[in-house]
Amino acid sequence: MLRTLSIVAVIALAISAVLACGQASTQPQDVGARAVAALVGPDGSGMGVVTLTQTHHGVLIAAEVEGLSPGGHGFHIHTVGTCSPDFAAAGDHFNPGDVGHGYNNPAGVHAGDLPNIYANADGAARADYFTAAVTLDVDVDHSLFDADGSAIIIHENPDTYGEDAGAGGRVACGVITRY
Ligand code: ZN
Numbered sequence: 014m015l016r017t018l019s020i021v022a023v024i025a026l027a028i029s030a031v032l033a034c035g036q037a038s039t040q041p042q043d044v045g046a047r048a049v050a051a052l053v054g055p056d057g058s059g060m061g062v063v064t065l066t067q068t069h070h071g072v073l074i075a076a077e078v079e080g081l082s083p084g085g086h087g088f089h090i091h092t093v094g095t096c097s098p099d100f101a102a103a104g105d106h107f108n109p110g111d112v113g114h115g116y117n118n119p120a121g122v123h124a125g126d127l128p129n130i131y132a133n134a135d136g137a138a139r140a141d142y143f144t145a146a147v148t149l150d151v152d153v154d155h156s157l158f159d160a161d162g163s164a165i166i167i168h169e170n171p172d173t174y175g176e177d178a179g180a181g182g183r184v185a186c187g188v189i190t191r192y
Pocket of ligand 1: 087088089091106166168180
């Protein structure tokens with residue numbers, strides 16, 4: 014009996030470890046919570062807005078961007094909520110699970126990894142994303158509102174989705190702010 018119980022306990026622990034690694038809390042406390050990131054370029058000019066909404070299942074992210082070069086651009090959540098003194102201050106990708114980068118990497122993916130955004134010939138881009146890897150809830154694992162906040166970064170080049178993002182410089186940044 015004791016042996017059966019301890020096996021069950023080990024399995025339960027293993028399952029919760031997998032959940033903790035791969036996604037945020039499965040039961041958001043603050044459904045309907047919203048946040049926004051006002052994007053600016055390196056010269057401080059406005060480049061659009063990203064809106065984040067907590068749903069029952071994860072976070073919906075709507076991006077409306079302008080002023081990009083035509084073509085694909087890496088689009089990520091970075092780990093520090095600041096864009097100054099320059100965009101490097103936003104740090105690396107949001108990665109509370111401390112895992113590898115990239116959808117095509119067996120050791121991935123960062124919670125802050127998102128698919129590329131594609132700008133048209135005028136430099137405008139529009140995208141909706143959905144991810145269960147982050148949450149707008151506070152004081153929980155994978156919260157975008159941990160002690161140092163978080164930011165949206167758009168890169169010069171598309172993300173390779175491999176172990177090395179290869180997306181180049183940072184062309185837009187916005188601090189994610191709840192409202
Ligand atoms: Zn990035």
